[in-house]
Amino acid sequence: MATSVFLLFLPLIFFSSSSSSTVDRSSRASSLSVEHADDVLTSRNGIFSAGFFPVGDNAYCFAVWFSEPDSEGNRTIVWMANRDQPVNGRKSELSVLKSGNVIITDAGRFTVWSTDTVSESPQLLTKDMKLVSSRSQWNFSSGFYKLYFGDDNVLRLQYGGPHISGYWPKPWLMSWEAGRSIYNSSRIAFLDPWGYFSSSDNFNFTSADYGERVQRRLKLDYDGNIRLYSRNHRMEKWTVSWQAMSEPCMIHGTCGPNSICSHVPHSGRKCSCLQGFKIRDRTDWSLGCVPEFNLTCTTNETGFLKLSHVEFYGSDFGFFPNYTIGIV
Incomplete structure (x- = not known):
């Protein structure tokens, strides 16, 4: 069975399957x-499940996940509602109101998340929605990080x-140099079950396993x-069949301030601190490095350090691509 899940914008989830994946309504x-x-x-085809998912000590979020775990026994999360405001493990509920609105309330009966729907009609995909990383x-x-359509109708990644x-x-x-179009204001993107992605700004790709009937x-x-x-x-390990960035050091903020990002073949990137700095948190490189010295205003105590094969991203004087010059 081929199943595709395209998480383009929160809080919407799009399921595309060869059989129905409509979530059964509780009769109780x-x-x-x-x-x-x-x-x-649980969805009718059994692929997806939804419920309260533990994210910490007495902390829960309402989530959708693949019913079958992967090869390591982990449940693969597809979408999470109250990710920034988990509820505790007592008296918290998800409720469907008569108006069609879905809300999550905590033990104090405060609403911590809502779909803000006022009818049973599906929500519309708007330009204001975005996909946010964990x-x-x-x-x-x-x-x-977030994926969104910019004011110029181009699908973008932002740090x-x-x-x-x-x-x-x-x-x-320029947008046209990147193969994008700014003239289609519909701002729609779609991933089909076979591994083909298409966006209204003319960006598209096919997966490495395009045409195969697999879960995506x-x-x-x-x-x-x-x-x-x-x-x-099911039960197999997820493999990457396409990625947007082949050079991980081109992603902003990955190694944090006062650090150097180095590309390592086959394993991605390596972060290291500049001379005179130390890592702030070894579990999170995005926090960068902090100085091991006390900066003073004395002029003879400061200077510049020359680093070979290093680019200070965004501070180029100019960009001059190579040209082939013919002799007439």
Whole structure:
């Protein structure tokens, strides 16, 4: 069975399958309780499940995941609702109101998340929606990266750390030089079950296993790269069948301030601190490095350090591509 999940914008999820994947409505009640482990919704084809998912000590988020775990026994999360405001393990609920609105309430009966729907009609995909990365592999709260349609109708990746910057498409290229179009204002993107992706700005790609009937998911990872994952059968390991960035050091903010990002073949990138600096947190390179010295205002105590084969990204005097000059 071929199944594709395209997470383009939160809080919407798009399921595309050869059979129906509509979530069964509960006939017992119009709410799910965090205290009942069996309060889980399962799609009709059995591929997807939804319920309260533990994200920490007495902390839960409502999520959708693949029902079958991967080869390492982990449940693959597809989407998470209240990722930045988990609820506790007692008296928290997800409720479907008569108006069609879906809400999550905590033990104090405060609404921590809502779909803001006012009817049973599906929500419309708008230009204001975006896909946001997680903070880390195991921290599901909102991270620094987002995928969105810009005001110029171009699908873009942006780093939102201390300094906001776009890095995909390459910022030094005009939209038409990057193969994008700014003239289609529909701002729609789609991944089909066979591995073909198409966007209204003329960006498209096909997966390495295009045409095969496999499960797929397109995800903005916590490291700022967009990847398409595939697996042939349930319980198997997910493999990358396409990624947006082949040079990981071109992704902004990956190694943090006062650090150097080096490309390492076959393994990605390596982060290291500049001379005179030390890593701030060994578990999170995005925090960068801090000085091992006390900076003073004395002129003879400061200077410049020459670094070979290093580019200070974004500070080029100019960009001059190679040209072939013919002799007439």
